[in-house]
Each structure stands twice: as structure tokens, then as C-alpha cells.
Amino acid sequence: MRRLCSAVLMALFVLSGCGEGGSHNSHLLLITLDTQRADFLGSYGHPETVSPHLDSLAQRSLFFEKAYATAPFTGPSHASILTSQHQSTHGVIYNGHRARNLTIGESSVTLAEHLNQSGFNTMAVVSGGPLDARFGFGRGFEGFNLVPQMGYLDSGGDPAQVTRRAGNWLLDWKHTGKQERFFLWVHYFVPHLPFLNRPDVRDSLGIEFDQTVDEESAATLPVAQVRQAYRAEVFEMDRFIGQLVARLEQLELADDTIIAVVGDHGEYLQEHGWTNHHGLFDEVLHVPMFIHWRDLRASERRPGTVSTIDLAPTLLDLLEVASLATAEGKSQRREAAPAPVFAEWRDFRLLNQEAPRPGEFQVMVRAGETKLIRDMLFPEASQCFDLSTDPAEARNLFGPNDPLTAELGALLDDHIKNSLPHGLAGIDDIQIDSKSLEMLRSLGYVH
Secondary structure, three states, rough: OHHHHHHHHHHHHHHOOOOOOOOOOOOOOEEEEEEOEEEEEEHHOOOOOOOHHHHHHHEEEEEEEEEEOOOOHHHHHHHHHHHHHOOHHHOOOOOOOEOOOOOOOOOOHHHHHHHHOOOOOOEEOOOOOOOOHHHOOOOOOOOEOOOOOOOOOOOOOOOOHHHHHHHHHHHHHHHHHOOOEEEEEEEEHHHOOOOOOOHHHHHOOOOOOOOOOOOOHHHHHHHHHHHHHHHHHHHHHHHHHHHHHHHHHOOOOOOHHHEEEEEOOEEOOHHHEEEOOOOOOOHHHOOOOEOOOOOOOOOEEEEEEEEEEHHHHHHHHHHOOEEEEEEEEOOOOOOOOOOOOOEEEEEEHHHOOOEEEOOEEEEEEEEOOEEEEEEOHHHOOOEEEOOOOOOOOOOOEEEOOOOOHHHOOOOOOOOOOOOOOOOOOOOEEEOOOOOHHHHHHHHOOOO
């Protein structure tokens, strides 16, 4: 089976053709930010000090102002980033769950597999259980390092250890004198709940609030305090990213490395009366996404909507590596015509085989400044918004006879029928095992 998969991968590589222009000698550093809202980075307009190192990278980047995740969860969203496919195609529809009894599906090819077949040395350093290699996230990586949970009551791997292990791998790669290009994926779990407000971070930002914020207190504390606690977490993550980029500089690799930054999903900070991340409002779908390289003299900002499934094709284009034949996204290296973006959501409660409720199985389409969230089990509970006049998504325009609803609904129907090879994965497609369920309990998703 492994020989067959390798043969299929090589055939896809040969048949897919090559991109034009770019940096055929560049390395790739992919940094994924867990639970990172776009509007909590300075480069996306946050008014306070929060992300100086990321903002510095963004100053010379291909910068996407309206990038959308495919899901509000770590596992499904990262699977989309790495395969350039939607959830119902790659099969990861929950953290630790599979549709049609798959991890990342056998018909999917990951960015790491593709680059490894193209001669890249591949390494991953990740910090969250939903990205465990057993769910398919290790495919294509010659080395895969899952950093254990923090020692101070957080739910993800220590960002200091993530940075150290990634930096040490770069040092080893440099000292071994390897000639091949590298692809290094580094994942930071901070700023996921709980928000810990470490003293040195609070002092750096002048934040006096010092309470640890868990899911329960995030819903009851004053919203200003919750937002400051989240801001402190983002600042901590940004500091470690600065250290990682400094390591590239020290090893004289920065000039030859493309750095891609993308969030997997955002976080509610009491908007819509919610905390954590679920559903399909913009607070959990609008994420940062930009690509930095040294010979780009100024930021090239793209105002149109793009999906995180467009990232891998864009990177391959920039690297001058053959395109990914199984990709559903498109390269955004050159500005493309506006296109709708899509997302899927299924509540964990559906795993308990309880009677479903409105809002627990939704799909979303955004086209320009309009957006439809269709409830797949309770269609009358669907929602439609004009974001040009209602960016907070507070006024539901949905109606069975509404022209905007009909227009967006047609786009969504076409996507499900013509863009998802297996159709939309339903509730009956969900598979779970006891180890996955225990991981979800540790993260607070199920009880």
C-alpha cells in the first residue's frame, strides 16, 4: 500500500505541471496560529500593542485582508490548510474525528507529502493534540514532533519549547550541510483557552488584570478584561515567533526562506453572547494570512475574500514547485477574480446522539460582502447578512423569498454538488474512538 501511495503521489506530481516564476531555491517556514482572530493583530487594525514581530513580517508580505478558515476547529482547519481541500473532501470534520472512517483521506495529498516528493526535507513541530500524527497530520514529514502539554495548566504545548525545538532543528539542518530545500511547519497553540496572563507578559503590556480566564469565567467576566487576557496571550505567542525568526536570521537562512503565517480559526470574546469557538460567525472564521519573503519590498495587500485552502497552491507557485493536482484552492500569487468562500460546522453535541437543535450543523458561503449560514437540520433557522452595513452580523436578513438568500443559496448548492467529490459529509459519516474522545475532554470540548 505504501509503494502504491508513493507511485500515486509521483504521478500526480508529474501530471500537474509546474508554476511560473518565483523562488526555485527558497525554503518554506509555515507558521500556524491556533485560535488567532485577524482583528487581534496590529497589521489587521488592532489599536494596541499586541503583535510587533508578526506586524514586522506583514510589512513585506503578500497580505490577505479577508482570509477565511474552512472550520472553527483546529483539526479540520489545519487539514484544509495542508491539503487545500474542504472538510467533506479530506474527511476531518472534528478534532480527532473522521468522516467515512478516514483520517486525512487517502484521496488527499498533503503539502508535506508533495514537497517531500519534490525533494524537500520536511519537519513539523506542533503543540496541540488535535494535530497528532495519528490523524494524518504526520503524512509527508520526515520528522514530526508533538510538544507535550504545558506544565502550568494550559491545554497545549509550551510555546517556548515549540520555538526551541524548531530552532534546534534549523541549527541541525544548517550544520549537516544538507543541500535540499526544507519545509518546516511550526504550530503555536497559544492563545487558546485558558488565557493565563503570565506576569512578565502583563508587565510588558501594562495589564493589571491577573486572573486566569477559563471557559466559564470568559463568559462572566467584564468583556474588557477578557479581551485584555486574550491580547496578552497573542502578545506571548508573537514574542516566541520573533525568536524563531531571529533564529533564521542568526543561521543566515532568512533571505532564502518564505515565511507563511495563517490562523486556523478565531475566538469569540462574548460577541453574540458566546465564548470559545464554534458556529460560523466572522469572529471564528476571519483569520490572518500572509506570506513574507525578502525580495518583496512592500506589503501587497489583497482586499478580496480568499480561503485558507488557497494558501498551499499559492506557496507552491511561489516555490516554483509543481501544483497540487488534488487541490480545491487556487494560487493567489497574482490577484484573481473575486470568488466565494465556504465553511462547515457540526457541533460536538451531535456525537452524543441527542436530539439535534438549531445551529448544530451549518454550512456557510460568503460572496463579497454578503454571507449565508445555512442550517442543514433546521432550514428555517438559517441566517443571511449584508456585512457592508452589518459587520457584527446582528441583523438576520434570511427569508425563503428573499433574493439575496436565493442568490447565496444557489452558490452553496453548486459548491456542495459540484465542488465536493463525496458531497457534504453528514452526521452518519462521523467516526470516533475512545482516545480521541479523551483528548476532546481534556480540551473542554465534550464533558
